[in-house]
Amino acid sequence: MSVLTAEKLKSFYVLDILGAEKVVKAVNEVDLEIRENEIYGIAGESGCGKTTLLKALYASIEPPLRLISGRVFYVRDSQEIDVYSLSKEEKRRLRWEYIAYIPQGAMSVLNPVIKLKQTYRDFLDSHVAGKTKKEAFDMTREHINKLGLPAKILDAYPHQLSGGMRQRVTIALAALLKPRIMFADEPTTALDVVVQRGVIQLLKGIQEILGNTIVLVTHDMGVHANLTDRIGIMYAGKMIEEAKTEEIFGNSLHPYTQYLINSLPKFGDKGSRESAPGSPPSLVDLPSGCPFHPRCPYAFDICTEQMPEFLDVGNHHKVACWLMKEGKDAIAS
Amino acid sequence: MVRVVKDLFKDYRFAFSFSIFCLLVIFAALSTFSPYDPTFWFHAPRNLPASWTHFLGTNSKGQDIFWQATFAIRNSLIISVIAGVVSRVIAVLVGLVAGYRGRTTDRVLMFISDGLLVMPLFLIIVLLAMLVRERMNLVNLGLLLAFFGWAWDARVIRSQVLSLREREFTQTAILSGTGTLKLVIKEYLPFVTPLVFSTLINNMSWAIGMEITLSIVGLTNMDIPTLGTMLQWAISYQSLLLGLWTWLLTPVILSIFLFIALYWLSVSISEYLDPRTRVQRVGEK
Amino acid sequence: MLGGYFLFASEKEEALTFTFVRRYFIPRLIQYFLVIFLGITAVFFIPRFAPTDPVQRTIAELRSRGTYLDPATVQDMVDDLRELYGLGGSWLEQYGTFWKRVFTVDFGISFFQFPTPVIDLIRTALPWTLSLLILTTMLSWVIGNVIGGVAGYFARNRWLRILDSIAMVIRPMPYYIFALALLILFTYVLRWFPIAGGTAIGRKAAFNLDFILDVLKHAFLPALSLVILGGVIWFQTMKLIVQNVNAEDFVQYAKLGGIKERRIVFRYVIRNAMLPQVTGLGLSLGQILSGALITEIVFSYPGLGTLLFHAIITGDYNLIMGITAISILAITTMILVIDLLYPLWDPRVKYR
Numbered sequence: 013m014s015v016l017t018a019e020k021l022k023s024f025y026v027l028d029i030l031g032a033e034k035v036v037k038a039v040n041e042v043d044l045e046i047r048e049n050e051i052y053g054i055a056g057e058s059g060c061g062k063t064t065l066l067k068a069l070y071a072s073i074e075p076p077l078r079l080i081s082g083r084v085f086y087v088r089d090s091q092e093i094d095v096y097s098l099s100k101e102e103k104r105r106l107r108w109e110y111i112a113y114i115p116q117g118a119m120s121v122l123n124p125v126i127k128l129k130q131t132y133r134d135f136l137d138s139h140v141a142g143k144t145k146k147e148a149f150d151m152t153r154e155h156i157n158k159l160g161l162p163a164k165i166l167d168a169y170p171h172q173l174s175g176g177m178r179q180r181v182t183i184a185l186a187a188l189l190k191p192r193i194m195f196a197d198e199p200t201t202a203l204d205v206v207v208q209r210g211v212i213q214l215l216k217g218i219q220e221i222l223g224n225t226i227v228l229v230t231h232d233m234g235v236h237a238n239l240t241d242r243i244g245i246m247y248a249g250k251m252i253e254e255a256k257t258e259e260i261f262g263n264s265l266h267p268y269t270q271y272l273i274n275s276l277p278k279f280g281d282k283g284s285r286e287s288a289p290g291s292p293p294s295l296v297d298l299p300s301g302c303p304f305h306p307r308c309p310y311a312f313d314i315c316t317e318q319m320p321e322f323l324d325v326g327n328h329h330k331v332a333c334w335l336m337k338e339g340k341d342a343i344a345s
Numbered sequence: 346m347v348r349v350v351k352d353l354f355k356d357y358r359f360a361f362s363f364s365i366f367c368l369l370v371i372f373a374a375l376s377t378f379s380p381y382d383p384t385f386w387f388h389a390p391r392n393l394p395a396s397w398t399h400f401l402g403t404n405s406k407g408q409d410i411f412w413q414a415t416f417a418i419r420n421s422l423i424i425s426v427i428a429g430v431v432s433r434v435i436a437v438l439v440g441l442v443a444g445y446r447g448r449t450t451d452r453v454l455m456f457i458s459d460g461l462l463v464m465p466l467f468l469i470i471v472l473l474a475m476l477v478r479e480r481m482n483l484v485n486l487g488l489l490l491a492f493f494g495w496a497w498d499a500r501v502i503r504s505q506v507l508s509l510r511e512r513e514f515t516q517t518a519i520l521s522g523t524g525t526l527k528l529v530i531k532e533y534l535p536f537v538t539p540l541v542f543s544t545l546i547n548n549m550s551w552a553i554g555m556e557i558t559l560s561i562v563g564l565t566n567m568d569i570p571t572l573g574t575m576l577q578w579a580i581s582y583q584s585l586l587l588g589l590w591t592w593l594l595t596p597v598i599l600s601i602f603l604f605i606a607l608y609w610l611s612v613s614i615s616e617y618l619d620p621r622t623r624v625q626r627v628g629e630k
Numbered sequence: 631m632l633g634g635y636f637l638f639a640s641e642k643e644e645a646l647t648f649t650f651v652r653r654y655f656i657p658r659l660i661q662y663f664l665v666i667f668l669g670i671t672a673v674f675f676i677p678r679f680a681p682t683d684p685v686q687r688t689i690a691e692l693r694s695r696g697t698y699l700d701p702a703t704v705q706d707m708v709d710d711l712r713e714l715y716g717l718g719g720s721w722l723e724q725y726g727t728f729w730k731r732v733f734t735v736d737f738g739i740s741f742f743q744f745p746t747p748v749i750d751l752i753r754t755a756l757p758w759t760l761s762l763l764i765l766t767t768m769l770s771w772v773i774g775n776v777i778g779g780v781a782g783y784f785a786r787n788r789w790l791r792i793l794d795s796i797a798m799v800i801r802p803m804p805y806y807i808f809a810l811a812l813l814i815l816f817t818y819v820l821r822w823f824p825i826a827g828g829t830a831i832g833r834k835a836a837f838n839l840d841f842i843l844d845v846l847k848h849a850f851l852p853a854l855s856l857v858i859l860g861g862v863i864w865f866q867t868m869k870l871i872v873q874n875v876n877a878e879d880f881v882q883y884a885k886l887g888g889i890k891e892r893r894i895v896f897r898y899v900i901r902n903a904m905l906p907q908v909t910g911l912g913l914s915l916g917q918i919l920s921g922a923l924i925t926e927i928v929f930s931y932p933g934l935g936t937l938l939f940h941a942i943i944t945g946d947y948n949l950i951m952g953i954t955a956i957s958i959l960a961i962t963t964m965i966l967v968i969d970l971l972y973p974l975w976d977p978r979v980k981y982r
Contacts, residue, residue, distance in 0.1 A: 072886055107888030121883035123898050124978060125905075134897065138889045169977045185887075358798075460665060463913060465961060467920035468954045471942060472676050475950070554804030558924055561806060562942045576810075585818055593814075600807060608802030 014087060015225050016069065016111075016193055018044040021082035023068040026075075036295045038064035040249035041082070043322060046227060048192070051219055053240035053257070054229045055272070057292050061249040062229045063116060066195050069227075070113050071095045071103055086110060088192070109139050111193040112186035118199065119178045122170040128181060129166035132188065139189055152188070159184050159217060176207030180214055187218045194218070194226045200235050212238055233276050237261060245269050248293050248303035251322055255329040265331045267308050302334065310335055353617055362609035365602055373422055376415035381408065383416040383570045395591060404592040405582040414595050416570040418603070420483055421553050424571065427487025428552035429545045432494035437541060439499040441533065444506025455503070461496040469493070470555065474564040481566045486559075490552045498544040502537055509533055539618050546611040550604055557600060572596045572603075654979065655970065662966045669958040673951055674728050685711045688945055737952030740941075748952040751937060756956070759933030762849060763922045766856035767911075773857070774864025775907055779900035781865070782872025794869070797862045805921035809855040809928040816851055823851050826930035852929045856922060867910065871903040878902070905976050912968040915961050 020043060025036035038061040046052050054062050064077065073079050084095045088110060095103070115121055122131055132152045136143060153163045161184060170178055179199065186194050196215065200208040216239060219226050228240060236243050236257065244254040245266065253266040264270050271288035290307040293299055299306055305315040314334050322332040353359045381388050387407035395402045401410035443454040473489060474481070509515065518532060553572065559565050560573030567574050576596040584593040685708055731737065737748035781790040816823050824847060875881060876899065884894045926935025934953050941949035973979040
């Protein structure tokens, strides 16, 4: 049962620098289908468009970011909702109740001059009418406790808490209204390993309790391995591979994914790690055809001319690579 | 440089205020052609309405209002230029020294500067003006105002110097043996100069306002025509009640235009210099 | 489960509060007394550095008014005046007497209203000035900030941009010119308001509605002048601050969270943008007071401003020094109060 679908999503940044127009193709025709009750990871290098993809899926597009084409559907009560056709108020009401967002740098997203309980109350009041102060506070406290956080943090100001704690508070806040989908953008970055573990466990706990969907964006493959059910690999604004987590780690098909997996250190293996040669392309000046071809060891002519389709090669394993069609013999030879 | 001016003119505020300011300066320059000596009284019949011989009529002291006004603007501008320039010099000196030296010198200088900012300057200037009443003329008034007008800008320049000090080229200069004075003057001044220019205009505006205000309490030299003294004479001769509108409104309207022109000039220049708004402006093209 | 990660122990809280008191309150108190001391010393010294002796000048002025003074009387007058101005004895002695007087709040006898003590004159005028000042400052600060905050948030709104243009025209006006313009417009041209004074002539103070309305009618124009001029400045600075606050992470997050826009504008944007404005208020009090005094002069409002005016005209040094000293005292005290109240608005101060 899918809970969010994206069709041919294209979203670019249109900038005007020193008189010249520059277009950053951050999300360059992406198709996605995310199911209920799963943790879906989106992986890729910095600057490949992951955060923009989240913003586009969340319908939080503001200039200079623009939606060029494509549609995004949420599925609520078996009904498909075209998000971009909603009014501002309808979109606002969906937020937090149906879909929640934990942004990057979640440590600085709390209003510094009000106590946390007031922040929670603001979110509650904006979506749930008619709760008295006491009811709201009790609800919040119960919610916090359930997730294993001490209730007295509600009386604190954000700056009184450590970075990791604020991160967890923000995650708990996202789960407050029991949304069907939660987006988490780099929730573990800039935290030390011990706190990272806490965050991962918190996310896992929430998903288990609520049985909802979490879309997790991070470049840290270790986090993906720990948490996700499925992973989608992004490169230069495109989805190039998508499969169950075990498949990605054990049987990746796209050359880029293979580089990605091979570069991860393995316990006990002291050999040198090889990463993909070169660097990711500028999203302003994309190479023709498949964006990975300049760095790909298997590139042939068609790779420089045409972008491969994102095809299911069996077992819900999708890849966008000419190797799948043409190249199997080429590799052999 | 030409490009800078061309860019500035794209801002309607700069274009408008620059033209007004030029007009006013031309008006002030007209004073050299005045057929009347501004300090004499009764060179024309009193209280005449506007006519071709007397463009704005005459006042109760028998002076032609139009020619009086040219002197008034001229003198007010002179006072403000003196006040502005001298206070810039002080501000730059204080800002550079405080920013570069740091520590105790900085704290002492900033304490004085903050003190001047916070105090009710009007009262202190009144006190001082009362004491030098006899010797009050254009230059002295300008100097008096300069003595108080540097505080805010000293702080602005100081923060600029503080950020410059951290930059790489400072270290390079020091390591290559550049003396402090030479370093500060040669390297920092180009950064500081644009700041100085926009605050100069602000300061001039303040100085003119101060001069006008001091005139109502009679602390400036009433014989020298300035916007303030002209206004004060008009009021003390009951121009309001007698309906001598040209006499009263000429200095008022001239000074309103002058203030708006100076303010818009300073805002457009400082917005032009501000790196943040510069990026926004790029997007607008 | 994961609760042990942060410290919120009460002992640490206590330790922090104590350091806070030490690092925040005490330096400000010291600064407060230092500024008063230096300010009043400056008030003391300035007349003494003058090229002309105030005594000689007073004599000269009397002479210029055509009063005949024979030499013997003149010498007596000089002695009396020296005593009056506190100019007798060596400088150190004078300084000592001066401070003694400050502590007993004795600024000497007024020349302008001889023989009323300066402090009495000030005491009558002070409530008028204080009420006008405090009321208009608070009104202009709150209104200017709220409208500026809304204007900064809804940057593309047409009405708010019109307001901005109006602000660009009013902002550079000095207090005197603006007050004068209002005076001409509303009392001469439109005749809606009385020309001068605090109450109708000859009216006795009484706590009845009639009196209060009369006071309000007289105070309206000076108050309007101050509120508009002050408000315009707060409007513009707030707009600039809000443009920055808009880009802050927590504002973006509130939008992502679907918080109602009204709440975002007030509790997230304006509430945070007000903080630098509070400090700004403290810094501008000197200018605001100066402006208030000047405005009072234009409307002949019976506060310290008009008193100052008469003092200048008659060369009454004692009165001027008294007013200056009281003003310095008032301003530094208000700044101290604002400084002490600031932590209530910004909870982060304790932890810096």
